[in-house]
Amino acid sequence: MTEHEHREDNDSNASAAHVWDEKYRSRARIWSGEPNPQLIAEAAPLPPGTALDLGCGEGADAIWLASRGWKVTALDVSAVALERAKAHAQERGQVGNITWVQQDLATWVPGELFDLVTAQFLHSTVMPWQQALQLAAAAVRTGGALLIVGHHPDGLPPWSEHHNHAERFYTAEQLADELGIEAPEWRLDVVATRHRSATGPDGEAAALTDAVLRATRLAAH
Numbered sequence: 148m149t150e151h152e153h154r155e156d157n158d159s160n161a162s163a164a165h166v167w168d169e170k171y172r173s174r175a176r177i178w179s180g181e182p183n184p185q186l187i188a189e190a191a192p193l194p195p196g197t198a199l200d201l202g203c204g205e206g207a208d209a210i211w212l213a214s215r216g217w218k219v220t221a222l223d224v225s226a227v228a229l230e231r232a233k234a235h236a237q238e239r240g241q242v243g244n245i246t247w248v249q250q251d252l253a254t255w256v257p258g259e260l261f262d263l264v265t266a267q268f269l270h271s272t273v274m275p276w277q278q279a280l281q282l283a284a285a286a287v288r289t290g291g292a293l294l295i296v297g298h299h300p301d302g303l304p305p306w307s308e309h310h311n312h313a314e315r316f317y318t319a320e321q322l323a324d325e326l327g328i329e330a331p332e333w334r335l336d337v338v339a340t341r342h343r344s345a346t347g348p349d350g351e352a353a354a355l356t357d358a359v360l361r362a363t364r365l366a367a368h
């Protein structure tokens with residue numbers, strides 16, 4: 148989500164699928180098409196295995212992981228986003244190693260465990276982040292990595308309406324605390340606040356702040 152951030156509205160009565168399909172339909176492309184910078188920074192050193200990308204959107208992160216040898220399951224509630232992701236994967240020659248799953252996290256339980264679970268900017272309009280990201284943590288196998296990246300509340304995209312919804316955002320410290328990412332079950336590898344520049348949907352530049360948490364599961368649930 149390095150460039151084309153989106154406008155959030157507050158549509159808590161609608162289903163997540165409806166809300167997100169409408170968002171994706173509002174533009175021919177919402178995101179930049181490039182993998183997220185914190186994913187590249189944190190996952191590049193990891194040996195490839197199985198990966199789960201939760202809230203994969205238009206698929207750039209899943210495609211990048213597949214290009215590096217990961218066998219990827221990419222899940223999103225929006226069928227519109229997934230159609231774009233599949234087309235993008237085809238263009239990049241990365242069809243074989245990605246399984247696309249259309250699923251609302253509200254009714255999802257991990258059916259298998261993964262070597263890497265990544266959730267990048269999974270800021271749902273209808274589901275508390277604690278609930279969605281607990282699922283991410285639950286899907287990491289022993290010895291595997293959890294990578295969560297979100298908007299830090301002090302560095303939200305100025306072009307979005309995020310500012311009215313502070314409850315949707317978190318620091319890396321809050322993430323670790325709320326999800327119970329701590330010894331002896333976990334080793335915290337990164338708990339960080341990182342600044343970066345980004346370009347909005349109409350070409351506007353901004354300084355954003357990411358909350359970054361990477362942890363290794365040392366013991367089963």
Ligand SMILES: C[S@@+](CC[C@H](N)C(=O)[O-])C[C@H]1O[C@@H](n2cnc3c(N)ncnc32)[C@H](O)[C@@H]1O
Pocket residue numbers: 148163167178183201202203204205222223224225228250251252253266267268269270271272274
């Ligand atoms: C802000 S976008 C981030 C997309 C992508 N990870 C990226 O960084 O470009 C959040 C994504 O989460 C998905 N999402 C939101 N709520 C969801 C839910 N309840 N179940 C599954 N996916 C959901 C949306 O459809 C959207 O694609």
